[in-house]
Amino acid sequence: MNLPKFLSSLDRFKEHFPNEAVCWQYLRDTRWPEGFVCPRDQEPGTTYHPVRGIWVCRKRHHISVRTDTALHGTRQPLLYWFRAAFFMATRPSGIAAQRFSEGMSLQRDGTAYSLLQRLRDAIPNPNRAPLQGTVQVEMRALRAARVIRGQRPGPGKALVICAVAVRKNQGAGVRIQTLASRGVKRIRTFVRRHIAPGAHLYTDASDEYRGLSDMGYRHTMVHVQSGARGAEQLICIHKVLSEVEDFLQKTHHGVSRKHVQAYLNEFALRFKVEGNPKAAFDRLLGITAMVPAEKDRHLYRSPEARGWVHVDPPDKLRHVTISSLAELSKLRNAWPPVIHASY
Secondary structure, rough: OOOOOHHHOHHHHHHOOOOOHHEEEEEEEEHHOOOOOOOOOOOOEEEEEEEOEEEOOOOOOOOOOOOOOOOOOOOOOOHHHHHHHHHHHOOOOOOOOHHHHHOOOOOHHHHHHHHHHHHHHHOOOOOOEEEEEEEEEEEEEEEEOOOOOOOOOOOEEEEEEEEEEEEOEEEEEEEEEEEOOOOHHHHHHHHHEOOOOOOOOEEOOHHHOOHHHHHHOEEEOOOOOOOOOHHHEEEEHHHHHHHHHHHHHHHHHEEOOHHHHHHHHHHHHHHHHHOHHHHHHHHHOOOOOOOOOOOOOOOOOHHHHHHOOOOOOOHHHOOOOOHHHHHHHHHHHOOOOOOOOOO
């Protein structure tokens, strides 16, 4: 797949998006290539107010290029958002908030942190296709969490379950999510949600994976021991999980426990669209999907206190007709949350 020139290097990206006006035009042309249509009621007849940069439809809906995207309700310059989406879409290891803040000469690291978290929130896709063919599945406790000063040191690990579709001995797709605890029921729920029936599953010989063949899958259990040859049949998923751990530890030096799923979604997005960074770029900005806007003041709260919860309940979203962001916001703010789901 041909790489767009503006995503081939940072210098070309700066040349392609030199100012706010060009970024604004890109959002407009990408969202409404055939002319503006109100996303609320599909009304074509509108009045444009150039001073405020908004359209007003016949039913008095005020719409801007940021409406229903990851940028909804924000005031940071579009250049900041575009530069952040570029780094997250093209760099294999992504970018940490502190490094992005220094590169953009931001006065506060918190601005970069909230900006990047909003982009990660735009990643989950409720209409993604399930994995097919040969799929390797494994559950593992990854070194992920950051130890916060003043708190009692803990193991700093997050329990995740991962599935990797394998094509020609290489990973072709990833689904990864956090788990509250181990259990047969949680594994079966994950497999049923993310893997198409008839796929050939490879797992280790743990008793927690028994019974998957009764769910319509071909299931091969691999007895993995130190130095055993059987580990070759799970080499792809072992490599992916090692890359995830390096991404969390080396790029971000550990992440907050409540935001682990957001970083997993970012990793899965780059893995899936590795040959098409343009799709990742648009996805991060929320152009290709309606994204509910969270408030920055909720970013640092715990989930119990209505803080951000990175959830993507595909089974529910697939059957919800959203005429406004209110219904989707109710789903996101529900507590306890639905099981996390990856890109």
